[in-house]
Amino acid sequence: MIPTVFSPLSLWRAGATLGSTGILLATYGAHALKNTVSDPAWIKNWQTATNYQLLHALAILYLSNAHHPATNQSPLLAGTLMTIGTTMFSGVLYLKTLSVKARVSRILAPTVPIGGLLMCAGWAFLWF
Template sequence: MSDEATPLIPTTTSSTTNRRSTRNSNRNMYWTLGCVYGASAVAIAAYGAHGLKKIVPDPAKIASFGTAAHYQLIHSLVLLLATRAAPENKLAANLFTAGMTMFSGSVYALVLDPARFRFLGPVTPLGGLCLMGGWVALAF
């Protein structure tokens, strides 16, 4: 039996508040990353469409650059959606973030300076696997 000092509605404990605060900061971090990656994808795509031809004469490399920007933009939007639809799913958010960084980032570097960034060749498919893993993690 409760006395008059026992509240009818339990208050949240500091650990519950801390978990909520951490969860919100993670969600905000992924939201911010999605926005930054989305904005940079638009800028990179514009550069690829207008400025890249001056340094890279190969149309196939320019197309690869455009594909990387396209994937980055799509997955930026997916990261934003995942942040709202499944805020507890850090695995999906981490995989999308890593995938965009590795896949698109390695393609950009390899197109801009293939000799210097040759070592990034194996990173591109790993980034693609992370993007696929993000979709699977989001599904479950």
């Protein structure tokens, strides 16, 4: 059996949290972000972050119920990788957008591709 980080219930809650916060952040991005950030590239980054977050929230919700405890734990591991990857990828893009000139933006920059790789690994792990 493959060890997982999240139980089905924890994964369900993570997907629900990513979905609900994704809606809120997408709404903020559509209506209020332009008052804070003027560069269209950063607004596009925000949109990318919300799109990936909402897509993966749905996938994580599905994966929380797509396993068979005795034979197949890979959906839970895939969902765990997607949860961690989405949090890193989207979360850091949000922080970078809101703190474009801050030092935190440069420090956290390497986290975005790592999060992207974890999301990709989650999808790839479904092959097994």
